[in-house]
Amino acid sequence: MKDPIDTLTPMGVMVLALLREGDMHPYEMVRLLRTRQDDRLLTITNGTLYHTVARLQKTGLIDEIGIDRDGNRPERTTYTLTDAGRDTVIAWVRRELPRTDSETDFRIALAEAHNLERDDVTALLRERRSALIESHVAHRDGLRAAHERGTPAQVLVEIERQEALLEAEVRWLDTLLTRLDSDGLRWGPNDFDDTDRYIAQRKAAQQ
Template identity: 75%
Template sequence: MAKDPVDALTPLGVMVLALLRESDMHPYEMVRLLRARHDDRLITVTNGTLYHTVARLQRAGLLAEVGTDRDGKRPERTTYTLTDAGRETVVSWVRRALPRIDREVDARVALAEAHNLERTDVVALLHDRRAALRDSHALHHDGLRGARTKGVPAQVLVEIERQEALLDAELRWLDSLLTRLDGDDLPWGPDAFDDSDRYRAQRKAAQQ
């Protein structure tokens, strides 16, 4: 049975494919854009890892070469485009990762790329995520209460206390986001991006 490309996709691979949803690019531009947008706070971005990821995505048929160019004495650069399979895979990966709470890096990348999905899809997936967070928060809350009742030393409960607090904070933040998504004050989707002077300047700088 052929392996589902979504299963083999890494968070960096998702972000590479998502970049190509914007425009055809060469790997050097991808690296510069990821760093300019501070996406390297979510994942480790090195030239070697990104070039290796691009090669893997090409072998999987998720992106394809569209040409090469050379600017002066610089090395030849290969430009890539997103295939239909790559476009579908980004959406499938985000749909799969967004409601899950057991993979922190995947969840953060999925949130960063959730704008590639329709608003209604994102709202439904975030409600699924909220249900999982609520259950986990209740489990930690009840576990803490039970442990304290039994006289478990407080010093061995600090990690559980932290996790309960983080879950509570995310639930409150998620409720706020869902409220914004239900209204009109949060533009959503690829077409909602403003093709501003700042964005064009950022792209131009990354192409140098």
């Protein structure tokens, strides 16, 4: 039997992370994701989200806790996060945060990294930094060798771009790690700077 983490999609991660905030129905999930502009990370459609919710329930990561029949609105099923779901989303973020082979998965892991404790995130990002530096050195040295061989510059532009992106990400990561090492950046699942705004978002999405 497959480990749930191996079948978890990026959309599934976002749904599980939402349910860490509290029980909610899929309609509220869609509205929150769009309000928070998480659709810049991946395409969010009602059909995809509802399908994801069904899969998560089937694998025991979430559970149905009730159906809302308020007024003339369509029935809305409310879901809660199970212990297995809570463990799985954290395990997925931990697995993907240091990896460098999937930009989409890393961006979602980074967006959900606030669900981990500061020390955990710092250690994982330092692991990622080491991998990025290794890749940057390989690209830089490869470019130098290619130029020395007289390789036409026009066939090297993609490698030049990747080398520049790797260098820029290391600089950005160093800045983030410095902030995490200080007291200036509040961090952790229960330490948001603007909790009132998130509460207001939840209330608006429930309508």
